[in-house]
Amino acid sequence: MSLFVDFGYTSLNHFGEELCGDKVEYAKNGDYVTLVLADGLGSGVKANILSTLTSKILCTMVSNNVSINECLETMVASLPVCKERGLAYSTFTVIHLNHSGDGFLFEFDNPQAIYIHDGKCLDLNRKKLLISGKEVYQSELKLKDNDYIVTMSDGAIHAGIGATLNFGWEREDIKKYLESIYDSKLSAKAMATQLAKSCNDLYLDKPGDDTTIAAIKIRKSLNVHIMVGPPVEKEKDDYYVARFLDGADKTIVCGGTSSTIVARYLKKPIEVDLNYLEADVPPTGKIEGIDLVTEGVLTLRRLLELSEQYLSIVDLSPKIFVRQDGATRLADLLFVQASDVVFFVGQSINAAHQGLPIDITMKLKLVESLANNLKKMGKNVIVNYD
Amino acid sequence: MVKVTVCIGSSCHLKGSRQVVEELQYLIKENNVGDDVNLSGAFCMGRCQENGVNVTVDGQHFSITPDEVKDFFKKEVLSKIK
Numbered sequence: 001m002s003l004f005v006d007f008g009y010t011s012l013n014h015f016g017e018e019l020c021g022d023k024v025e026y027a028k029n030g031d032y033v034t035l036v037l038a039d040g041l042g043s044g045v046k047a048n049i050l051s052t053l054t055s056k057i058l059c060t061m062v063s064n065n066v067s068i069n070e071c072l073e074t075m076v077a078s079l080p081v082c083k084e085r086g087l088a089y090s091t092f093t094v095i096h097l098n099h100s101g102d103g104f105l106f107e108f109d110n111p112q113a114i115y116i117h118d119g120k121c122l123d124l125n126r127k128k129l130l131i132s133g134k135e136v137y138q139s140e141l142k143l144k145d146n147d148y149i150v151t152m153s154d155g156a157i158h159a160g161i162g163a164t165l166n167f168g169w170e171r172e173d174i175k176k177y178l179e180s181i182y183d184s185k186l187s188a189k190a191m192a193t194q195l196a197k198s199c200n201d202l203y204l205d206k207p208g209d210d211t212t213i214a215a216i217k218i219r220k221s222l223n224v225h226i227m228v229g230p231p232v233e234k235e236k237d238d239y240y241v242a243r244f245l246d247g248a249d250k251t252i253v254c255g256g257t258s259s260t261i262v263a264r265y266l267k268k269p270i271e272v273d274l275n276y277l278e279a280d281v282p283p284t285g286k287i288e289g290i291d292l293v294t295e296g297v298l299t300l301r302r303l304l305e306l307s308e309q310y311l312s313i314v315d316l317s318p319k320i321f322v323r324q325d326g327a328t329r330l331a332d333l334l335f336v337q338a339s340d341v342v343f344f345v346g347q348s349i350n351a352a353h354q355g356l357p358i359d360i361t362m363k364l365k366l367v368e369s370l371a372n373n374l375k376k377m378g379k380n381v382i383v384n385y386d
Numbered sequence: 387m388v389k390v391t392v393c394i395g396s397s398c399h400l401k402g403s404r405q406v407v408e409e410l411q412y413l414i415k416e417n418n419v420g421d422d423v424n425l426s427g428a429f430c431m432g433r434c435q436e437n438g439v440n441v442t443v444d445g446q447h448f449s450i451t452p453d454e455v456k457d458f459f460k461k462e463v464l465s466k467i468k
Contacts, residue, residue: 255396255429255430256393256395256396256429256430257430257432259429259430260429260430260432270428270429272394272426272427272428272429273427274392274394274407274411274425274426274427276404276407276408279404282394282395282396282399282403282404283394283427285427285429293429295394295395295396295399295429296395296396297396298396298399298400350397350434351435352397352434352435353396353397353434356397356400357400358396358397358400
């Protein structure tokens with residue numbers, strides 16, 4: 001059975017710095033996903049350049065199946081040498097994983113990655129290698145459904161040092177913390193953000209070091225189909241609805257006319273809930289056989305805002321969606337639960353909507369931006385225009 | 387029992403569905419007619435070009451703005467009870 005690799009990361013900048021000295025790079029190539037977390041020497045611009053080069057070089061080369069020895073040689077030869085310290089240095093963690101959960105992990109000078117299996121935090125078996133004069137640790141990965149790997153820059157284990165904690169946040173305590181927040185429903189991004197938030201709390205909102213948490217999670221695939229707007233060819237409505245319903249694990253209908261068409265096809269009534277849970281998001285509806293029915297453009301606009309917030313690497317708000325308004329429920333289905341998203345976008349024009357902020361151009365723009373953001377989250381996205 | 391349905395589609399939402407719904411909920415309570423009025427919502431009644439929010443009372447169609455709700459309720463809803 002095919003699994004899905006979910007990933008996410010969150011960074012805290014060294015207090016007073018505009019740039020982060022940590023950098024995460026991500027690439028998909030065929031069946032493999034590659035994630036690199038690099039932490040450059042120092043902070044600010046210099047650290048940012050070092051970690052950007054390191055993560056970009058490693059990620060591109062590893063995802064194209066270049067051996068780790070060659071990757072490191074290239075990296076060592078490319079990094080600029082710091083004038084003051086006479087060093088060219090950046091730590092890294094590389095995860096390279098396929099959709100069956102098999103792959104490897106390389107670590108150099110970052111805190112040891114934490115492997116979460118069945119809600120328990122474990123250490124991976126590590127083998128020490130000497131490559132280009134660097135001590136690099138290699139671990140084989142054989143991940144199962146719902147396993148996580150959490151990697152971090154040293155800002156995490158230094159959190160609170162000399163202020164709230166004598167010796168910083170020790171790795172063993174981070175493990176205990178992760179076990180305490182563990183919930184198999186948490187996305188990789190939610191896990192990373194929650195840990196970063198706690199580091200920020202220990203730093204009393206003034207991080208003494210760049211801190212980055214990157215997590216990956218492997219889980220079952222979930223195919224979500226979403227219909228937005230009625231198709232142009234009215235007489236073929238039934239054909240389009242049948243195609244929309246075919247092969248989906250979960251189905252979503254956005255928009256009044258679309259809901260009417262789907263309800264007619266399914267021969268079920270639409271029930272509308274009159275509770276306004278959010279002032280600017282219209283209420284949701286219910287059609288038996290459809291997982292979520294919402295209003296169209298206004299709800300999607302709010303969803304786009306939520307997607308920007310979810311993707312932000314500095315936003316520390318919890319990345320879980322519990323409210324029950326249409327936009328939040330869409331966010332939970334699309335950002336957290338889905339692995340594959342197929343849009344069925346109808347381009348029929350509602351004359352009464354033209355000139356209002358809900359017209360067809362607005363709708364198409366929103367879908368395009370949303371599809372892009374879902375891709376940034378690592379989802380497989382297809383958009384059909386009907 | 388009088389059935390009142392308010393459209394909450396995109397177009398009507400922009401014209402004030404939410405105020406209309408809340409005002410109606412309030413008026414139903416104030417007049418103590420919760421057992422006589424069935425208030426529900428609908429997604430798009432296909433009359434988005436009307437000026438106000440689309441509302442039906444026992445199937446009869448009306449288009450009302452949020453300011454008109456009070457008069458509308460008295461004239462079209464309360465009058466139909468008993």
